[in-house]
Amino acid sequence: MSTTATAAPFRFFDTRVVRTRRLGPSMIRITFGGERLTGLAAGGRDQRFKLFLPHPHQDAPIVPSDAGEEWFARWREMDPAVRAVMRSYTVREQRRDPDELDVDFALHGDGGPASRWAVRALPGDRVVVLGPTTPDNGGVDFRPPPGTDWVLLTGDETALPAVAGILAWLPAGTRARVWLEVSHAADVQDLPTEADAEVTWLVRDDAAHGPLPDDSAPGLLRDDSAPGLVRDDSAHGLVLDAVRAATLPAGAPYAWIAGEAGGVRALRRHLVGERGLDRRAVVFTGYWRRGATEEDLLAEAVAGTAAADD
CATH class of the missing domain: 3.40.50.80 (Nucleotide-binding domain of ferredoxin-NADP reductase (FNR) module)
Structure with missing residues (x-):
């Protein structure tokens, strides 16, 4: 029941909303599609990826030009009013022929930017996914070792x-x-x-x-x-x-x-x-974390990274 973690490249995938489905009062499923999703190789289990959403005044999210090792630093340097809203999500299901990606959004009472976007999402809306190009990647944490009962x-x-x-x-x-x-x-x-x-x-x-x-x-x-x-x-x-x-x-x-x-x-x-x-x-x-927005947590992570670099 064990897999071996290996370093894997990630890249940006341009996608569009295909359909939405309400799963309950607190959850909505959004299916994304697009020709470029052919290269997305989710590893199953708790596969994480980054989702980039446009601001309300934008037709498409603005992201760095490439997903190299410096993408995060470049994203941080962009104007917050212009750069895409970034959130972390889990792949709920991935299918081929056609290439589709299901993502389940938990709708928060605070009406954060991702929740607001999800409840208003319509077919054709554009988003960008930063995801893996190989199924064995660092975005999967569930790795039970041999001998697990x-x-x-x-x-x-x-x-x-x-x-x-x-x-x-x-x-x-x-x-x-x-x-x-x-x-x-x-x-x-x-x-x-x-x-x-x-x-x-x-x-x-x-x-x-x-x-x-x-x-x-x-x-x-x-x-x-x-x-x-x-x-x-x-x-x-x-x-x-x-x-x-x-x-x-x-x-x-x-x-x-x-x-x-x-x-x-x-x-x-x-x-x-x-x-x-x-x-x-x-x-x-x-x-x-209770009492903290994702922007708060991101700011803390950025501050921690900066302190480690000093």
Whole structure:
């Protein structure tokens, strides 16, 4: 069940919206197409790529002229009012004949630029993808080593497309325990897989409880009308509480956890410090951070890079 990471080139792909489909209150699927997508070689699982969106006054996103090693520095040097809006996403599915790419957008209540663009996207709208030209590339993190007996997957809406990709990739019979947090019961999706997967959906029920308070006390209520579905009575700490309460399988695990950065760190501490998992067997990614916009995170990353160069 192991693959070997190798360095791989990435390049820009000009694409257009082919169609859109609402998956639930908090998720919309946008299918992109274009002749140049023939060269895009997604590696499956949690394949990341960069998506560049135009500003409202633009017909097409403005990106650097090439995707060489200096593309990010060149993008940073461009006028923020002119350069394309950049976001990181996961390949939900890629198809050939015709070449199409499905991307699932989590719609945030703050109405960020990507959410605003996604809900208004129409066939023919132009975007640019910075993606891999070989399937074995650095944009794939899910790499269970030889000897893995079972896998643990957790995530919220932002990680749902990656979890779906991982489940679709897992070999038949692979044991998997999965916890997924979503805003509404209507956001629950069918996740095709040949793995022996037990999936538990954790529903915050945002419409009933409102914004997530940082000081709420944890508490879960089992919804007997929907097996595998857990409703929230506190709207806080769903995944961590559910994993803490779970009896995990025996054998060598491999954990992939993603979502809000604070929750991901807390869950990793539980798995390594309380459950005794080898820290090398826990892959964790903060897809977002409470109280910070993606522009804030990007500015921090740029500042960190600059400090490292000094």
